[in-house]
Amino acid sequence: MQPNPAIFTPILAASLLIFAWSCYRRFSLVSLGAGEDRFDNVGARLWNTLQFAFGQKRVVSRPFGFNHFVIFWSFMVLALANGEFFLRGVFPAASLGLLPSVVYHPLLVIFDLVSIAALTAVCIALVRRVVNPPYDGARTGEAFAILGMIGLLMLAFFGMHAAEIAMGKEPAAAWMPISSAIAEFFPRSSFLDPLANICWWLHAAVLLVFMNYLPYSKHMHILTAIPNCFFKSLEKPNTQPREEFTEGNSYGVGSVDSFNWKDLFDSFSCTECGRCQQACPAAVTGKPLNPRQVIHDIKENLLANGPLLQRKGAPVLPLIGEGDGSVARESIWSCTTCGSCLSACPVFIEQMPKLVKMRRHLVQMDADFPEELLNLFENMEQRSNPWGIAPAERTKWSAQLEVKPFEAGKTEYLFFVGCAGAFDSRSKQVTLAMAQILDAAGVSWGILGREEKCCGDSLRRLGNEFVFDRMTNENVALFREKGITKVITQCPHCFTTLKNDYRQYGLELEVIPHAELLDQLMREGRLKLNRQVKDLGNIVFHDSCYLGRHNDIYEAPRSVIAQATGSAPIELERNRQNSFCCGAGGGRMWMEEHLGERINLNRVTEALGKNPDTICVTCPYCMTMIEDGLKDRQSGKTRVKDIAEVVAEGMR
Numbered sequence: 001m002q003p004n005p006a007i008f009t010p011i012l013a014a015s016l017l018i019f020a021w022s023c024y025r026r027f028s029l030v031s032l033g034a035g036e037d038r039f040d041n042v043g044a045r046l047w048n049t050l051q052f053a054f055g056q057k058r059v060v061s062r063p064f065g066f067n068h069f070v071i072f073w074s075f076m077v078l079a080l081a082n083g084e085f086f087l088r089g090v091f092p093a094a095s096l097g098l099l100p101s102v103v104y105h106p107l108l109v110i111f112d113l114v115s116i117a118a119l120t121a122v123c124i125a126l127v128r129r130v131v132n133p134p135y136d137g138a139r140t141g142e143a144f145a146i147l148g149m150i151g152l153l154m155l156a157f158f159g160m161h162a163a164e165i166a167m168g169k170e171p172a173a174a175w176m177p178i179s180s181a182i183a184e185f186f187p188r189s190s191f192l193d194p195l196a197n198i199c200w201w202l203h204a205a206v207l208l209v210f211m212n213y214l215p216y217s218k219h220m221h222i223l224t225a226i227p228n229c230f231f232k233s234l235e236k237p238n239t240q241p242r243e244e245f246t247e248g249n250s251y252g253v254g255s256v257d258s259f260n261w262k263d264l265f266d267s268f269s270c271t272e273c274g275r276c277q278q279a280c281p282a283a284v285t286g287k288p289l290n291p292r293q294v295i296h297d298i299k300e301n302l303l304a305n306g307p308l309l310q311r312k313g314a315p316v317l318p319l320i321g322e323g324d325g326s327v328a329r330e331s332i333w334s335c336t337t338c339g340s341c342l343s344a345c346p347v348f349i350e351q352m353p354k355l356v357k358m359r360r361h362l363v364q365m366d367a368d369f370p371e372e373l374l375n376l377f378e379n380m381e382q383r384s385n386p387w388g389i390a391p392a393e394r395t396k397w398s399a400q401l402e403v404k405p406f407e408a409g410k411t412e413y414l415f416f417v418g419c420a421g422a423f424d425s426r427s428k429q430v431t432l433a434m435a436q437i438l439d440a441a442g443v444s445w446g447i448l449g450r451e452e453k454c455c456g457d458s459l460r461r462l463g464n465e466f467v468f469d470r471m472t473n474e475n476v477a478l479f480r481e482k483g484i485t486k487v488i489t490q491c492p493h494c495f496t497t498l499k500n501d502y503r504q505y506g507l508e509l510e511v512i513p514h515a516e517l518l519d520q521l522m523r524e525g526r527l528k529l530n531r532q533v534k535d536l537g538n539i540v541f542h543d544s545c546y547l548g549r550h551n552d553i554y555e556a557p558r559s560v561i562a563q564a565t566g567s568a569p570i571e572l573e574r575n576r577q578n579s580f581c582c583g584a585g586g587g588r589m590w591m592e593e594h595l596g597e598r599i600n601l602n603r604v605t606e607a608l609g610k611n612p613d614t615i616c617v618t619c620p621y622c623m624t625m626i627e628d629g630l631k632d633r634q635s636g637k638t639r640v641k642d643i644a645e646v647v648a649e650g651m652r
């Protein structure tokens, strides 16, 4: 059918202009953010874009992901058909039909089949939203409007072509199987011509409305998700950038324009799929933190304040505060920095780093933090450990052992005991087990003793960058002075901080977590056990966030358990990358949980569902949280063991 170009051309031109203006207004707000280089290593970035944007690798990894894959690819393929549709509206003679039939006919088949696939996928998505929405609040009018528009677009496509075919006006009807099948149902009548006309204008109207609605809806991600995959962090966001402590600087993020441009771009890229909120231990247990909402609030804040800030005016909506468009303090402090949100997000939005940036602002600019952290910060400043215990007591765990200090040239590894390993009575048993194992395997190791200071993990994740910076500088100087290059850790928080954070201070260490070392020693036959450990019964394994998700170490602890006991541990429902936090990371170890269900109880309930005799861990924080949870659940039969203790049992 031939529309009237004289009518359609000005409508199309006006729509394109409005669309371009809307996009400009929104995207120009991103330039309010600080600079950050996300254009390096273009090859790796393109590969990420291929895998995650076009391949939808993360999207299809979850139920209903394939449905989105179908809609995404239908949109891509039909972009060509829609391009031709607009072009013909302006220049009726222009048509893909001018292409050789060997190209044109297969294209018609593809457009027809893809349209029916898209219509089916839209129907599935609609039914899902009605019957079983991905999260409370996903049944928005916006979501239904977008799905409705895509559905209407497909119906108009078929109506238009089927009417043409039924009138005998479509010479390539044989190449349009679905449209031809629909045409069979159309009676030959004078109504067909107006029907084709109505469907053409309906198709055009929906396309143009859809296009102009995009920049103002959550479906802006159609424009931003692909570039967001290109700009994804090439490093795991398991550390935070350094602050420059110079006079007059402002620290952290207290207003939306203090984020960097990628943070702001993230806020326009959220698909509101809810995967982060379903994975977030805080959200799942009823805390006010919801990572999806945080990203949404940042966007709302940018939209409210951005135009004013562009005109050098003052923001009207606080970034940190109550109400829509502001992130509540309680949300900011609820984060365990577990990284689940980062692993779940299909478009690589960095939720957790934004929360830490806001913590930095609260702590360093406003001295505004939960009262219970005051003790921790003071203890760290004065005694370099979270409990404020005298440094002389750091070696008490080794009273019955002959432990040597680290000496460069004489000792290969520094065993970085960590504060929990040195002071916490339960974790001291793990330290002893590790010391015995290292000796039995003939590893050359020494300790720093009273000179050891906290690595600073909790300080950094809590946003107290000033004290972290001071302690890290002191630690780095000590490590350099002692000539330390190889470190063994038994705490994933020490591991990640020494390995990933200290790099920013110019200290490159070879840090080996005890899980990997034990696995290696047993595999190489350097550590021989006297017996297979059978008396621990059913063992389930709990992944630590900072060993697993933040550093991709999943197999080593499982292998240690399997080698020591003769059988692989039982897996929890949420394991490896989808593991559930114990609730202690991100400095939450030092804070009470006042709101919602306790995270450790949620995890312990999950573990008890497997009827375990032993829950195996690789982290002193997980040990404390899970033991506390078991006490609360009054599960006297289940014990908690670190993997080092399991191995040490096999040496007896």
Ligand code: SF4
Residues within 6 Å of the ligand: 276, 279, 280, 281, 282, 283, 289, 291, 334, 335, 336, 337, 338, 339, 340, 341, 342, 351, 352
């Ligand atoms: S890091 Fe963990 S606790 Fe924090 S927002 Fe993400 S999922 Fe939630």
Ligand code: SF4
Residues within 6 Å of the ligand: 269, 270, 271, 272, 273, 274, 275, 276, 277, 291, 292, 295, 344, 345, 346, 347, 348, 349, 351
């Ligand atoms: S931040 Fe990512 S995971 Fe969370 S709702 Fe948005 S797109 Fe989904």
